[in-house]
Amino acid sequence: MYKVLITRKLPGKWVHELSQEAEVELWEEDYPPPKSWIISRVADKEGILVTLTERVDREIIDSAKRLKVISTYSVGVDHIDVAYAKERNIKVTYTPEVLTDATADLIFGLLIAVARRIVEGDKVIRAGQWSLPWFPTYMLGKEVNHSTLGILGMGRIGQAVLKRAKGFDMRVIYHSRKRHEVEAEFVDLDTLLRESDFLVVTVDLNKETYHLLDYEKLSKLKRTAFLINASRGAVINQQDLVKILKENKIAGAALDVFEKEPIDKDDPLIQFPNVVLTPHLGSATVETRERMAEIAVKNLILSLKGERPLYEVT
Ligand code: GLV
Ligand code: GLV
Numbered sequence: 001m002y003k004v005l006i007t008r009k010l011p012g013k014w015v016h017e018l019s020q021e022a023e024v025e026l027w028e029e030d031y032p033p034p035k036s037w038i039i040s041r042v043a044d045k046e047g048i049l050v051t052l053t054e055r056v057d058r059e060i061i062d063s064a065k066r067l068k069v070i071s072t073y074s075v076g077v078d079h080i081d082v083a084y085a086k087e088r089n090i091k092v093t094y095t096p097e098v099l100t101d102a103t104a105d106l107i108f109g110l111l112i113a114v115a116r117r118i119v120e121g122d123k124v125i126r127a128g129q130w131s132l133p134w135f136p137t138y139m140l141g142k143e144v145n146h147s148t149l150g151i152l153g154m155g156r157i158g159q160a161v162l163k164r165a166k167g168f169d170m171r172v173i174y175h176s177r178k179r180h181e182v183e184a185e186f187v188d189l190d191t192l193l194r195e196s197d198f199l200v201v202t203v204d205l206n207k208e209t210y211h212l213l214d215y216e217k218l219s220k221l222k223r224t225a226f227l228i229n230a231s232r233g234a235v236i237n238q239q240d241l242v243k244i245l246k247e248n249k250i251a252g253a254a255l256d257v258f259e260k261e262p263i264d265k266d267d268p269l270i271q272f273p274n275v276v277l278t279p280h281l282g283s284a285t286v287e288t289r290e291r292m293a294e295i296a297v298k299n300l301i302l303s304l305k306g307e308r309p310l311y312e313v314t
Contacts, residue, residue: 001021001022001023002021002022002023002046002047002304003022003023003025003044003045003046003047003066004018004022004023004024004025004045004046004047004048004049004300004304005024005025005026005038005041005042005045005047005048005049006018006024006025006026006027006048006049007027007032007033007038007048007049007050007051007054008027008030008032008050008051008073009026009027009028009030010049010073010289010292010293010296010297011286011289011290011293012289012290012293012294014290014293014294014296014297015293015297017297018297018300018301021301022047022301022304025041025045032051032053032054033054035055035059035060038054038060038063039059039060039063042060042063042064042067043063043064043065043066044065044066045064045066045067046066046067046068046069046304047067047068047069047070047071047300047303047304048064048067048069048070048071049071049072049073049296049297049300050070050071050072050073050079050080051072051073051074052072052073052074052076052078052079053079053261054079055079056070056072056079056080056081056085057081057084058081058084061081061084061085061088061090064090067088067090068090068091068303068304069090069091069092069093069299069300069303069304069309070085070090070091070092070093071093071094071296071297071299071300071303071309072092072093072094072095072296073095073292073293073296074094074095074292075094075095075096075099075103075157075204075283076094076204076205076231076232077092077094077204077313078204078205078206078232080092080313082313091303091309091312092312092313093296093299093300093303093309093310093311093312093313094299094311094312094313095291095292095295095296095299095311096156096311097156097311098288098291098292098295099282099283099288099291099292100156100157100160101160101288102282102283102284102285102287102288103157103160103230103282103283104157104160104161104163104164105164106230106256106278106281106282106284107157107161107200107202107228107230107256107282108161108164110228110230110254110255110256110276110278111144111198111200111226111228111254112144113254113276114226114228114252114253114254114274114275114276115141115142115143115144115198115226115252116141116142116144117139117141117274118276119276120139120273120274121139123273124139142197142224142226142251144168144170144198145168145169145170146168146169146170146171147170147171147197147198148170148171148172148173148195148196148197148198149161149162149165149170149171149172149173149196149197149198149200150172150173150174150175150192150193150195150196150197150198150199150200151172151173151174151175151176151184151200151202152174152175152176152189152192152199152200152201152202152203152212153174153175153176153201153202153203153204153231154174154176154180154182154184154202155176155202155203155204157202157231158174158176158200158202159180159182161200161202162174162182162183162184166183172184172185173185173186173187173191173192173195173196174186174187174192175187175188175189175191175192176203189217190220193217193218193220193221194220194221194222195222196221196222196225197222197224197225197226198225198226198228199221199225199226199227199228200228200229201213201227201228201229201230201231201235201236202230202231203231203235204231204232205231205232205234205235209235210234210235211234211235211236211237212235212236213227213235213236213237213240213241214237214240215237215240215243215244218236218240218241218244218249218250219244219249221244221249221250222250222251223248223249223250223251224250224251225250225251226250226251226252226253226254227241227250227252227253227254228253228254228255229253229254229255229256229257230255230256230257230282231257232257233255233257233258233259233260233261234259238258238259238269241253241269242268242269245269245272245274245275251274252272252274252275252276253272253274253275253276254275254276254277254278255269255275255276255277255278256278256279256280256281256282257280257282258280261279261280262279263277295310295311298310299311299312
């Protein structure tokens with residue numbers, strides 16, 4: 001039997017299925033295992049299944065002498081030293097596609113929530129501060145329909161956001177590494193920043209995108225613009241974003257991801273009523289998280305058998 005390490009319990013039957021074909025060692029807690037736990041157990045493993053909170057670096061890869069596959073339960077792979085794994089002839093597999101729609105749904109939810117002040121309104125009511133009957137200028141937000149949506153990155157998730165935006169009659173512009181055959185106008189980054197009413201970040205995190213949106217770039221956004229990010233926190237320089245918000249240089253932000261997760265209880269972002277915050281929930285639906293388990297387990301087994309996994313990072 002193959003020997004496999006899994007760093008988190010996964011929803012559904014898939015880890016059980018895997019245990020029919022492999023000897024599974026599983027971290028049972030909901031918080032990430034310490035690195036030392038992984039290192040002390042990985043030496044004889046042929047496969048490891050990790051989540052995005054486990055940094056799979058050289059040290060871990062070097063401790064895993066028999067490793068054939070690193071299967072991550074995520075679409076992002078920024079937590080894995082993919083180049084080094086390749087060098088060591090270890091396959092890296094991931095779970096794109098199954099989480100695309102769930103993530104695009106959340107992005108749209110965040111966009112509407114921040115534009116129409118949904119979270120702020122909820123807080124007003126719960127705080128007992130809804131004191132006047134309806135009046136014409138109370139808590140006005142920004143119209144979503146027919147406004148301009150800028151999408152940074154036009155991969156699967158960007159395209160799913162685009163599809164939703166069409167239903168809202170938005171004008172959509174985008175910028176990405178390459179042009180795509182989509183019903184949206186390709187523009188340079190500068191134009192994207194200057195013209196977007198809503199800027200949605202869907203690029204993955206890598207050397208080129210780390211802190212891509214810094215003070216200088218964010219300053220180019222309209223004062224009336226909203227920034228929405230559900231990719232990786234570090235694509236935005238978070239300190240710079242706080243500065244931009246303090247200076248009222250944008251209208252607001254909706255963030256599902258942060259440079260450090262969880263964010264601190266006294267994080268400066270928490271003070272802004274025009275910022276909507278969610279705790280990294282992009283793919284967090286019952287259906288999607290089970291399908292991610294299925295894909296991650298199948299990727300692992302297929303790779304161990306020397307067959308082609310469903311999704312390999314290339
Ligand atoms: C979520 O952030 C993922 O990478 O799957
Ligand atoms: C709002 O509730 C309206 O009736 O215009």
